[in-house]
Amino acid sequence: MDNERRRLAIKGLVQGVGFRPYIYRLARDCQLTGWVANHSGGLQLEVEGNSTGIEKLLQRLPLEKPPHSLILSIDSEVIPAEGDSDFEIRESTVTAAQSTLVLPDIAPCNSCQAELQDSRNRRHKYPFINCTHCGPRFSIIDKMPYDRANTAMDQFPQCAKCQAEYTNPEDRRFHAEPNGCPECGPQLQLCDSKGKVLLTGLAALNETFASLASGKVVALKGVGGFQLLVDAGNSQALQTLRKRKQRPHKPFALLYSSLSAARRDCRISELEAKLLTSPARPIVLLEAKPEANARVHELVALGSPDLGVMLPASPLHLLLAEEYAAPLVATSGNLAEEPICIENTEALRRLGKIADRFLLHNRRIVRPLDDSVLRVVEDRPLMLRRARGYAPLPITQAKLSQQALTQSYLALGADLKNSVALSHNGWIYQSQHIGDLSSATAIEHFDRTIADLTGLQQRRPQTLIHDQHPGYSSHRWALQQQAPRLGVQHHVAHLFSCMAEHGHSGAALGVCWDGTGYDSSGIVRGGEFLLWDGKSQVEHVASLRTFPLPGGEKAVREPRRAAAGLLYEISGYMALQHQLLKRCFTRSERRNLVTMLEGEVNSPLCSSAGRLFDAVAALLGLCSQSSYEGQAAMVLEYSARGIQSSDSYPFDLYQRQSKWELDWAPCISALIHDEGKSLPQRAAAFHNTLANMILAVVNEIGERQVFLSGGVFQNRRLTERTATLLRERGFTVHCHSQVPPNDGGIALGQLHYAHCMAAAGQSAGD
Numbered sequence: 204m205d206n207e208r209r210r211l212a213i214k215g216l217v218q219g220v221g222f223r224p225y226i227y228r229l230a231r232d233c234q235l236t237g238w239v240a241n242h243s244g245g246l247q248l249e250v251e252g253n254s255t256g257i258e259k260l261l262q263r264l265p266l267e268k269p270p271h272s273l274i275l276s277i278d279s280e281v282i283p284a285e286g287d288s289d290f291e292i293r294e295s296t297v298t299a300a301q302s303t304l305v306l307p308d309i310a311p312c313n314s315c316q317a318e319l320q321d322s323r324n325r326r327h328k329y330p331f332i333n334c335t336h337c338g339p340r341f342s343i344i345d346k347m348p349y350d351r352a353n354t355a356m357d358q359f360p361q362c363a364k365c366q367a368e369y370t371n372p373e374d375r376r377f378h379a380e381p382n383g384c385p386e387c388g389p390q391l392q393l394c395d396s397k398g399k400v401l402l403t404g405l406a407a408l409n410e411t412f413a414s415l416a417s418g419k420v421v422a423l424k425g426v427g428g429f430q431l432l433v434d435a436g437n438s439q440a441l442q443t444l445r446k447r448k449q450r451p452h453k454p455f456a457l458l459y460s461s462l463s464a465a466r467r468d469c470r471i472s473e474l475e476a477k478l479l480t481s482p483a484r485p486i487v488l489l490e491a492k493p494e495a496n497a498r499v500h501e502l503v504a505l506g507s508p509d510l511g512v513m514l515p516a517s518p519l520h521l522l523l524a525e526e527y528a529a530p531l532v533a534t535s536g537n538l539a540e541e542p543i544c545i546e547n548t549e550a551l552r553r554l555g556k557i558a559d560r561f562l563l564h565n566r567r568i569v570r571p572l573d574d575s576v577l578r579v580v581e582d583r584p585l586m587l588r589r590a591r592g593y594a595p596l597p598i599t600q601a602k603l604s605q606q607a608l609t610q611s612y613l614a615l616g617a618d619l620k621n622s623v624a625l626s627h628n629g630w631i632y633q634s635q636h637i638g639d640l641s642s643a644t645a646i647e648h649f650d651r652t653i654a655d656l657t658g659l660q661q662r663r664p665q666t667l668i669h670d671q672h673p674g675y676s677s678h679r680w681a682l683q684q685q686a687p688r689l690g691v692q693h694h695v696a697h698l699f700s701c702m703a704e705h706g707h708s709g710a711a712l713g714v715c716w717d718g719t720g721y722d723s724s725g726i727v728r729g730g731e732f733l734l735w736d737g738k739s740q741v742e743h744v745a746s747l748r749t750f751p752l753p754g755g756e757k758a759v760r761e762p763r764r765a766a767a768g769l770l771y772e773i774s775g776y777m778a779l780q781h782q783l784l785k786r787c788f789t790r791s792e793r794r795n796l797v798t799m800l801e802g803e804v805n806s807p808l809c810s811s812a813g814r815l816f817d818a819v820a821a822l823l824g825l826c827s828q829s830s831y832e833g834q835a836a837m838v839l840e841y842s843a844r845g846i847q848s849s850d851s852y853p854f855d856l857y858q859r860q861s862k863w864e865l866d867w868a869p870c871i872s873a874l875i876h877d878e879g880k881s882l883p884q885r886a887a888a889f890h891n892t893l894a895n896m897i898l899a900v901v902n903e904i905g906e907r908q909v910f911l912s913g914g915v916f917q918n919r920r921l922t923e924r925t926a927t928l929l930r931e932r933g934f935t936v937h938c939h940s941q942v943p944p945n946d947g948g949i950a951l952g953q954l955h956y957a958h959c960m961a962a963a964g965q966s967a968g969d
């Protein structure tokens with residue numbers, strides 16, 4: 204019987220997931236000969252044998268594919284038979300530039316966890332155990348294709364035993380690129396803050412437990428960068444960490460050994476449990492139980508009823524958490540808002556004054572990846588920070604004309620919570636969270652991430668997309684490049700970000716509420732309603748009433764200034780006699796306020812919902828000065844926790860020129876004088892009022908498809924209340940899930956806007 208030969212090209216997430224051994228076993232099972240190889244476009248194979256065998260392979264291939272893999276397309280062509288005698292796995296061939304997908308880092312699988320705990324196994328307690336189905340990926344890949352030589356494992360030649368596993372197609376470590384063992388793989392090292400090596404191997408790990416138990420701060424080289432660890436029950440250690448890290452209030456995340464350990468301290472829903480134990484192992488915000496007090500000191504999350512919890516993302520974390528047996532604080536290894544450290548020497552330099560001990564290892568981390576953060580809102584995951592475990596998985600792009608999708612753009616995001624994104628052939632590749640572009644280190648990180656993203660995807664984008672804010676570093680970066688540019692208004696990008704997540708490109712009403720967004724009016728925007736006609740126009744249809752922000756930028760960290768501006772807007776000069784302002788400002792500060800407000804000096808007008816939250820938090824005496832972004836709004840949300848009432852305050856809505864204006868003044872006046880109610884009741888009524896305000900505008904505009912975006916919608920109470928109200932009236936409400944509602948989602952929105960404009964035949968770029 205004549206043999207048939209087929210050449211197949213498979214595209215998708217097919218490298219680093221055990222796809223070649225899978226094909227190898229499948230082909231042999233179907234009694235076919237030929238070969239399979241990685242190449243930079245995905246995977247290529249040729250199979251030869253009788254037609255039934257080939258049919259069988261084609262049928263089974265997509266059905267039995269390895270976990271974590273994703274097939275985008277399979278191209279097949281018939282070619283002349285060659286008569287090879289066996290099926291083999293070939294060296295990679297580097298061919299035509301095409302994008303290929305990179306896998307994120309994956310937490311230890313069950314088989315590896317079992318070996319880690321098995322005292323007879325040669326990898327017993329080996330902190331770098333992994334296999335084809337788990338282990339580091341994105342954090343160790345230098346370039347594609349994904350082969351050991353192109354990763355941080357290039358410095359670790361395998362010992363004979365590991366080599367045998369790696370080359371045996373029947374072994375679960377067959378071509379597991381990060382494969383290694385205590386003989387040949389990466390090693391632990393415990394150093395003091397000057398870099399002097401104290402201990403190595405398991406002894407280093409044991410000494411780490413002792414250090415943590417005695418209240419020391421330990422810097423740990425984790426998966427995507429350094430983390431700082433302390434015992435979560437040790438107030439002294441927590442105080443030291445807060446002081447040294449210059450982080451007085453922002454909550455710390457906790458590392459628990461297992462789901463059951465986390466359950467002792469937190470209420471965990473089924474969905475939350477699924478997120479916690481997913482291969483991405485993100486931080487999930489959970490409601491603390493009263494019992495948590497026994498193990499978690501209040502300094503971990505001051506004034507918050509929630510705890511940020513994660514389970515071990517690597518074997519090293521597993522060993523640490525299991526043997527330590529008490530929850531550990533695990534927070535980013537950086538100073539304030541700087542990017543996290545990834546190199547040993549860099550960590551010793553930058554964290555030397557923060558950590559007492561450094562638990563290091565000798566495997567490189569190729570790029571920094573913060574821990575991802577999620578919370579459950581409306582019974583769905585809501586991404587708050589997208590990094591380790593999720594990046595660089597692509598996001599499917601909304602269906603638009605083929606012509607619009609072939610455009611490749613690079614979106615530069617916003618300056619806060621920055622993240623960049625690249626579009627190519629109907630897919631969007633969003634970078635990991637980069638952070639605030641406020642320091643030289645951060646800009647360097649931004650630069651490197653762009654080079655990294657375009658390098659891995661082997662794409663030179665045709666057009667750059669940036670925020671219109673002239674003061675943004677990302678905008679200035681765009682101006683320095685020799686490429687066509689497109690500026691997208693901040694809140695337009697928010698709307699399109701939420702639309703992109705839902706594959707939506709038709710008419711839409713966006714409720715875009717956040718802290719700060721630039722537009723050409725000179726007003727600090729952030730309480731906006733935008734209407735997209737589904738073709739080519741975005742109309743600004745409504746906004747919150749404006750109020751002055753004495754001190755401008757300073758008001759972001761001082762909610763008391765927003766409160767002063769708000770009161771001044773209501774009652775002018777008299778506002779400065781208000782009890783609250785007398786309490787929060789000294790006499791000379793108040794004189795200064797008058798000068799600024801009366802003279803309209805350094806007191807920009809704002810329509811920001813974020814600042815409105817700040818002002819109310821200050822008016823209720825909850826937070827007059829904050830040490831991190833969003834603190835006042837969080838405190839206000841938390842203070843309303845548990846209140847069921849639907850009480851609300853009055854507000855006004857009127858039309859001014861062609862726009863609607865939402866007036867919060869009646870609400871604020873009522874709230875200030877509502878002394879019959881408890882503080883939590885007033886906080887809840889404020890949230891309810893905002894939801895009513897949104898409903899009132901949406902009713903007037905009438906568009907049925909409503910999208911909620913902007914940092915304010917990280918607030919669960921407001922988001923859930925608003926969505927419920929709108930749905931009751933028959934509106935379709937869309938919220939974020941895969942990308943953050945905050946500025947971490949801006950790059951995705953910039954891309955989607957550009958593609959929609961291209962689909963409408965509008966030129967993108969200036």
Ligand SMILES: [Zn+2]
Pocket residue numbers: 311312313314315316333334335336337338
């Ligand atoms: Zn494994």
Ligand SMILES: [Zn+2]
Pocket residue numbers: 361362363364365366383384385386387388
């Ligand atoms: Zn080995």
